[in-house]
Protein backbone atom coordinates (compact mmCIF):
# COMPACT_ATOMS: atom_id res chain seq x y z
CA UNK A 1 0.00 0.00 0.00
CA UNK A 2 1.26 3.48 -0.76
CA UNK A 3 1.29 6.20 1.86
CA UNK A 4 1.96 9.90 1.68
CA UNK A 5 5.47 10.28 0.25
CA UNK A 6 6.33 12.86 2.90
CA UNK A 7 6.20 10.12 5.54
CA UNK A 8 9.24 8.42 4.02
CA UNK A 9 11.52 11.08 5.49
CA UNK A 10 10.03 11.13 8.96
CA UNK A 11 11.71 9.35 11.86
CA UNK A 12 9.16 8.57 14.54
CA UNK A 13 9.76 10.61 17.71
CA UNK A 14 11.41 8.52 20.39
CA UNK A 15 9.95 9.43 23.73
CA UNK A 16 11.89 8.99 26.96
CA UNK A 17 11.70 5.32 27.92
CA UNK A 18 8.73 4.60 30.17
CA UNK A 19 9.16 2.73 33.45
CA UNK A 20 6.96 -0.09 32.09
CA UNK A 21 9.50 -0.84 29.36
CA UNK A 22 12.39 -1.18 31.79
CA UNK A 23 10.28 -3.54 33.90
CA UNK A 24 9.61 -5.75 30.87
CA UNK A 25 13.04 -5.60 29.30
CA UNK A 26 15.32 -5.92 32.31
CA UNK A 27 13.01 -7.48 34.87
CA UNK A 28 13.62 -4.67 37.36
CA UNK A 29 10.91 -3.94 39.92
CA UNK A 30 9.10 -0.61 39.34
CA UNK A 31 10.12 0.55 42.83
CA UNK A 32 13.79 0.18 41.85
CA UNK A 33 13.48 2.27 38.69
CA UNK A 34 14.25 5.98 38.60
CA UNK A 35 13.07 7.93 35.57
CA UNK A 36 15.02 11.14 34.99
CA UNK A 37 14.57 11.20 31.23
CA UNK A 38 11.63 13.46 30.38
CA UNK A 39 11.88 16.51 32.63
CA UNK A 40 8.70 15.77 34.52
CA UNK A 41 8.29 17.32 37.97
CA UNK A 42 9.67 14.64 40.34
CA UNK A 43 7.48 15.98 43.17
CA UNK A 44 4.35 15.35 41.09
CA UNK A 45 1.46 17.80 41.07
CA UNK A 46 -0.35 19.85 43.69
CA UNK A 47 -2.32 17.72 46.17
CA UNK A 48 -5.28 19.99 45.38
CA UNK A 49 -5.34 18.55 41.87
CA UNK A 50 -5.66 15.03 43.22
CA UNK A 51 -8.64 16.08 45.30
CA UNK A 52 -10.33 17.91 42.44
CA UNK A 53 -10.06 15.22 39.80
CA UNK A 54 -11.73 12.69 42.10
CA UNK A 55 -15.01 14.58 41.75
CA UNK A 56 -14.72 14.67 37.97
CA UNK A 57 -14.83 10.90 37.56
CA UNK A 58 -18.61 11.11 38.16
CA UNK A 59 -19.20 13.02 34.92
CA UNK A 60 -17.16 10.77 32.67
CA UNK A 61 -20.08 9.92 30.38
CA UNK A 62 -20.36 13.47 29.10
CA UNK A 63 -18.17 15.12 26.51
CA UNK A 64 -15.82 17.75 27.89
CA UNK A 65 -16.67 21.47 27.84
CA UNK A 66 -15.27 22.25 24.41
CA UNK A 67 -15.15 25.98 25.16
CA UNK A 68 -12.71 25.09 27.99
CA UNK A 69 -14.01 28.11 29.82
CA UNK A 70 -12.66 27.27 33.26
CA UNK A 71 -9.09 26.66 32.10
CA UNK A 72 -9.17 29.60 29.71
CA UNK A 73 -10.29 31.90 32.50
CA UNK A 74 -7.56 30.57 34.75
CA UNK A 75 -4.93 31.11 32.06
CA UNK A 76 -6.17 34.54 31.09
CA UNK A 77 -6.07 35.63 34.74
CA UNK A 78 -2.63 34.13 35.20
CA UNK A 79 -1.12 35.82 32.16
CA UNK A 80 -3.30 38.91 32.05
CA UNK A 81 -4.50 38.25 28.49
CA UNK A 82 -7.96 37.69 26.99
CA UNK A 83 -9.63 34.33 26.33
CA UNK A 84 -9.51 35.08 22.60
CA UNK A 85 -5.71 35.12 22.81
CA UNK A 86 -5.53 31.51 24.00
CA UNK A 87 -5.67 28.08 22.36
CA UNK A 88 -5.33 24.89 24.38
CA UNK A 89 -3.73 21.77 23.00
CA UNK A 90 -3.18 18.17 23.98
CA UNK A 91 0.25 19.19 25.21
CA UNK A 92 1.91 22.22 23.68
CA UNK A 93 3.07 19.63 21.18
CA UNK A 94 -0.33 19.76 19.57
CA UNK A 95 -0.20 23.54 19.38
CA UNK A 96 3.14 23.21 17.54
CA UNK A 97 1.37 20.88 15.11
CA UNK A 98 -1.42 23.43 14.54
CA UNK A 99 1.14 26.20 13.97
CA UNK A 100 3.13 24.29 11.38
CA UNK A 101 0.03 23.15 9.50
CA UNK A 102 -1.49 26.62 9.61
CA UNK A 103 1.56 28.44 8.33
CA UNK A 104 3.78 26.13 6.28
CA UNK A 105 3.67 23.89 3.22
CA UNK A 106 6.14 22.15 0.92
CA UNK A 107 7.40 25.51 -0.37
CA UNK A 108 8.15 26.86 3.10
CA UNK A 109 11.21 27.12 5.27
CA UNK A 110 11.30 26.88 9.04
CA UNK A 111 14.23 28.28 11.01
CA UNK A 112 15.32 26.51 14.20
CA UNK A 113 18.34 26.28 16.50
CA UNK A 114 21.00 23.66 15.66
CA UNK A 115 20.16 21.63 18.77
CA UNK A 116 16.58 21.99 19.94
CA UNK A 117 13.24 20.28 20.62
CA UNK A 118 12.80 17.46 18.08
CA UNK A 119 9.10 17.98 17.37
CA UNK A 120 9.64 21.17 15.35
CA UNK A 121 11.41 19.16 12.68
CA UNK A 122 8.92 16.30 12.74
CA UNK A 123 5.92 18.57 12.19
CA UNK A 124 7.83 20.43 9.49
CA UNK A 125 8.30 17.11 7.72
CA UNK A 126 4.52 16.48 7.83
CA UNK A 127 4.00 19.35 5.44
CA UNK A 128 7.27 18.92 3.52
CA UNK A 129 8.71 22.23 4.75
CA UNK A 130 12.47 22.70 4.68
CA UNK A 131 14.27 23.04 8.01
CA UNK A 132 17.04 25.64 8.24
CA UNK A 133 19.31 25.31 11.27
CA UNK A 134 21.81 27.61 12.90
CA UNK A 135 25.39 26.43 13.48
CA UNK A 136 25.65 27.72 17.02
CA UNK A 137 24.59 25.36 19.78
CA UNK A 138 23.29 28.22 21.92
CA UNK A 139 20.59 30.46 20.44
CA UNK A 140 22.63 33.14 18.68
CA UNK A 141 20.13 35.77 17.59
CA UNK A 142 22.61 37.47 15.23
CA UNK A 143 22.98 34.19 13.40
CA UNK A 144 19.20 33.73 13.45
CA UNK A 145 18.83 37.16 11.86
CA UNK A 146 21.38 36.43 9.12
CA UNK A 147 19.61 33.17 8.25
CA UNK A 148 16.24 34.91 8.41
CA UNK A 149 17.38 37.47 5.83
CA UNK A 150 18.80 34.80 3.59
CA UNK A 151 15.89 32.32 3.73
CA UNK A 152 12.78 34.32 4.63
CA UNK A 153 11.32 31.45 6.67
CA UNK A 154 7.59 31.10 7.30
CA UNK A 155 8.22 30.23 10.96
CA UNK A 156 11.06 30.81 13.44
CA UNK A 157 11.17 28.66 16.56
CA UNK A 158 12.91 30.12 19.62
CA UNK A 159 13.04 27.64 22.47
CA UNK A 160 13.83 29.41 25.73
CA UNK A 161 15.01 27.82 27.88
CA UNK A 162 16.14 25.38 25.23
CA UNK A 163 15.58 21.65 25.38
CA UNK A 164 17.90 19.64 25.50
CA UNK A 165 20.65 22.10 26.49
CA UNK A 166 18.93 24.16 29.20
CA UNK A 167 20.32 27.58 28.21
CA UNK A 168 18.00 30.58 27.87
CA UNK A 169 17.74 33.71 25.73
CA UNK A 170 17.94 37.17 27.29
CA UNK A 171 14.42 38.61 27.08
CA UNK A 172 15.50 42.10 25.95
CA UNK A 173 17.63 40.65 23.18
CA UNK A 174 14.70 38.57 22.07
CA UNK A 175 12.41 41.59 21.82
CA UNK A 176 15.03 43.47 19.80
CA UNK A 177 15.34 40.50 17.48
CA UNK A 178 11.60 40.11 16.90
CA UNK A 179 11.32 43.85 16.10
CA UNK A 180 13.43 43.21 13.03
CA UNK A 181 11.27 40.35 11.77
CA UNK A 182 8.68 41.01 9.11
CA UNK A 183 5.02 40.48 9.94
CA UNK A 184 4.73 37.55 7.49
CA UNK A 185 7.05 35.39 9.57
CA UNK A 186 5.54 33.81 12.65
CA UNK A 187 7.92 33.72 15.63
CA UNK A 188 7.19 30.91 18.09
CA UNK A 189 8.53 31.37 21.62
CA UNK A 190 8.46 27.96 23.30
CA UNK A 191 8.48 28.60 27.04
CA UNK A 192 8.00 25.02 28.24
CA UNK A 193 10.49 25.69 31.10
CA UNK A 194 9.85 29.41 31.60
CA UNK A 195 8.61 28.89 35.18
CA UNK A 196 12.11 27.69 36.07
CA UNK A 197 14.03 30.30 34.07
CA UNK A 198 12.18 33.31 35.46
CA UNK A 199 12.82 32.10 38.99
CA UNK A 200 16.55 31.74 38.41
CA UNK A 201 17.15 34.93 36.45
CA UNK A 202 14.53 37.61 35.86
CA UNK A 203 16.35 38.82 32.73
CA UNK A 204 15.28 35.59 31.03
CA UNK A 205 11.60 36.11 31.82
CA UNK A 206 9.38 36.48 28.77
CA UNK A 207 5.79 37.38 29.63
CA UNK A 208 3.30 36.37 26.91
CA UNK A 209 1.32 39.57 27.50
CA UNK A 210 4.32 41.76 26.66
CA UNK A 211 4.97 39.70 23.54
CA UNK A 212 1.48 39.87 22.10
CA UNK A 213 1.03 43.50 23.09
CA UNK A 214 4.00 44.45 20.98
CA UNK A 215 3.85 41.92 18.14
CA UNK A 216 1.09 40.41 16.06
CA UNK A 217 3.36 37.75 14.54
CA UNK A 218 4.38 35.99 17.76
CA UNK A 219 2.94 33.02 19.59
CA UNK A 220 4.04 31.97 23.08
CA UNK A 221 3.79 28.32 24.12
CA UNK A 222 3.48 26.93 27.63
CA UNK A 223 2.77 23.54 29.12
CA UNK A 224 1.47 21.81 32.24
CA UNK A 225 3.80 18.85 31.65
CA UNK A 226 6.89 20.22 33.33
CA UNK A 227 6.76 22.52 36.39
CA UNK A 228 3.06 21.81 37.02
CA UNK A 229 3.67 18.08 37.26
CA UNK A 230 0.92 17.02 34.86
CA UNK A 231 2.82 15.26 32.07
CA UNK A 232 0.27 12.47 32.03
CA UNK A 233 -2.65 14.86 31.54
CA UNK A 234 -1.45 16.29 28.21
CA UNK A 235 -2.29 19.98 28.45
CA UNK A 236 -0.43 22.85 26.82
CA UNK A 237 -1.38 26.25 25.45
CA UNK A 238 -0.56 28.90 22.90
CA UNK A 239 -0.98 32.65 23.49
CA UNK A 240 -1.09 34.99 20.51
CA UNK A 241 -3.06 37.66 18.69
CA UNK A 242 -6.74 36.79 18.33
CA UNK A 243 -6.25 36.67 14.57
CA UNK A 244 -3.62 33.93 14.76
CA UNK A 245 -5.60 32.01 17.41
CA UNK A 246 -8.65 32.03 15.11
CA UNK A 247 -6.65 30.43 12.31
CA UNK A 248 -5.20 27.77 14.61
CA UNK A 249 -8.69 26.93 15.86
CA UNK A 250 -9.60 25.74 12.35
CA UNK A 251 -7.15 22.87 12.80
CA UNK A 252 -8.18 21.88 16.32
CA UNK A 253 -10.10 18.59 16.62
CA UNK A 254 -13.19 18.99 18.82
CA UNK A 255 -12.84 17.84 22.44
CA UNK A 256 -9.04 17.67 22.18
CA UNK A 257 -8.69 17.97 25.97
CA UNK A 258 -10.43 15.56 28.34
CA UNK A 259 -12.64 16.71 31.21
CA UNK A 260 -10.14 15.29 33.66
CA UNK A 261 -7.21 17.15 32.12
CA UNK A 262 -9.08 20.45 31.97
CA UNK A 263 -9.92 20.24 35.65
CA UNK A 264 -6.43 19.16 36.66
CA UNK A 265 -4.78 22.04 34.79
CA UNK A 266 -7.22 24.65 36.12
CA UNK A 267 -6.62 23.62 39.72
CA UNK A 268 -2.86 23.23 39.24
CA UNK A 269 -2.62 26.82 38.06
CA UNK A 270 -4.19 28.06 41.31
CA UNK A 271 -1.65 26.36 43.57
CA UNK A 272 1.25 28.73 42.92
CA UNK A 273 2.87 27.89 46.25
CA UNK A 274 3.30 24.26 45.35
CA UNK A 275 4.98 24.99 42.02
CA UNK A 276 7.24 27.65 43.59
CA UNK A 277 8.46 25.19 46.18
CA UNK A 278 9.17 22.52 43.54
CA UNK A 279 11.21 25.01 41.52
CA UNK A 280 13.25 26.17 44.53
CA UNK A 281 13.95 22.56 45.52
CA UNK A 282 14.91 21.68 41.96
CA UNK A 283 17.55 24.42 41.74
CA UNK A 284 18.81 23.44 45.19
CA UNK A 285 19.29 19.87 43.99
CA UNK A 286 20.83 21.08 40.72
CA UNK A 287 23.85 22.34 42.67
CA UNK A 288 24.68 18.74 43.46
CA UNK A 289 24.87 17.98 39.73
CA UNK A 290 27.27 20.89 39.31
CA UNK A 291 29.43 19.44 42.07
CA UNK A 292 29.23 16.01 40.50
CA UNK A 293 30.35 17.40 37.14
CA UNK A 294 33.18 19.20 38.85
CA UNK A 295 34.42 16.08 40.59
CA UNK A 296 34.08 13.96 37.43
CA UNK A 297 35.66 16.71 35.28
CA UNK A 298 32.63 16.87 33.00
CA UNK A 299 31.28 19.99 31.34
CA UNK A 300 27.80 20.95 32.47
CA UNK A 301 25.81 23.53 30.52
CA UNK A 302 24.37 26.27 32.75
CA UNK A 303 20.72 25.32 33.01
CA UNK A 304 17.59 27.47 33.48
CA UNK A 305 15.33 24.40 33.63
CA UNK A 306 14.71 21.28 35.72
CA UNK A 307 17.31 19.25 33.87
CA UNK A 308 21.05 19.29 33.31
CA UNK A 309 23.11 18.39 30.27
CA UNK A 310 26.31 16.59 31.17
CA UNK A 311 28.88 16.59 28.37
CA UNK A 312 31.14 13.56 28.41
CA UNK A 313 34.85 13.54 27.64
CA UNK A 314 36.74 11.80 24.87
CA UNK A 315 36.89 8.10 25.57
CA UNK A 316 33.50 8.23 27.25
CA UNK A 317 30.45 7.36 25.18
CA UNK A 318 27.03 8.78 26.04
CA UNK A 319 24.90 6.04 24.52
CA UNK A 320 26.90 3.29 26.21
CA UNK A 321 26.76 5.19 29.48
CA UNK A 322 23.00 5.71 29.20
CA UNK A 323 22.54 2.02 28.42
CA UNK A 324 24.55 0.89 31.39
CA UNK A 325 22.47 3.17 33.62
CA UNK A 326 19.28 1.81 32.05
CA UNK A 327 20.20 -1.78 32.86
CA UNK A 328 20.45 -0.73 36.48
CA UNK A 329 17.03 0.93 36.38
CA UNK A 330 18.18 4.54 35.88
CA UNK A 331 16.52 6.16 32.86
CA UNK A 332 18.27 9.25 31.45
CA UNK A 333 18.33 10.76 27.96
CA UNK A 334 21.22 10.02 25.63
CA UNK A 335 21.86 13.01 23.38
CA UNK A 336 23.99 11.30 20.73
CA UNK A 337 20.99 11.55 18.38
CA UNK A 338 21.42 15.35 18.64
CA UNK A 339 25.06 15.06 17.64
CA UNK A 340 26.24 15.55 21.22
CA UNK A 341 28.32 13.20 23.35
CA UNK A 342 26.18 14.07 26.35
CA UNK A 343 23.34 12.91 28.53
CA UNK A 344 20.38 14.93 29.77
CA UNK A 345 19.24 14.22 33.30
CA UNK A 346 16.10 15.57 34.89
CA UNK A 347 16.85 16.90 38.36
CA UNK A 348 14.95 14.51 40.59
CA UNK A 349 14.13 14.36 44.27
CA UNK A 350 17.01 14.11 46.72
CA UNK A 351 16.71 10.31 46.85
CA UNK A 352 16.52 9.96 43.06
CA UNK A 353 19.59 12.13 42.64
CA UNK A 354 21.47 10.16 45.33
CA UNK A 355 20.84 7.06 43.26
CA UNK A 356 21.98 8.77 40.06
CA UNK A 357 25.29 9.90 41.61
CA UNK A 358 25.88 6.46 43.07
CA UNK A 359 25.29 4.64 39.76
CA UNK A 360 26.94 7.26 37.55
CA UNK A 361 30.13 7.27 39.63
CA UNK A 362 30.32 3.52 39.26
CA UNK A 363 29.41 3.26 35.57
CA UNK A 364 30.93 6.26 33.81
Ligand SMILES: *Cc1c(COP(=O)(O)O)cnc(C)c1O
Pocket residue numbers: 090091092093094117159162163190192222223224225226231234235236
Ligand atom coordinates in the same frame (compact mmCIF):
# COMPACT_ATOMS: atom_id res chain seq x y z
C1 LIG B 1 8.18 19.12 26.99
C2 LIG B 1 8.29 20.16 25.94
C3 LIG B 1 7.19 20.57 25.16
C4 LIG B 1 5.86 19.98 25.10
O1 LIG B 1 5.36 19.33 26.11
P1 LIG B 1 3.85 18.84 26.10
O2 LIG B 1 3.89 17.72 27.07
O3 LIG B 1 3.48 18.41 24.72
O4 LIG B 1 3.06 20.01 26.55
C5 LIG B 1 7.37 21.60 24.26
N1 LIG B 1 8.54 22.18 24.10
C6 LIG B 1 9.61 21.81 24.81
C7 LIG B 1 10.88 22.52 24.59
C8 LIG B 1 9.52 20.79 25.75
O5 LIG B 1 10.62 20.40 26.42
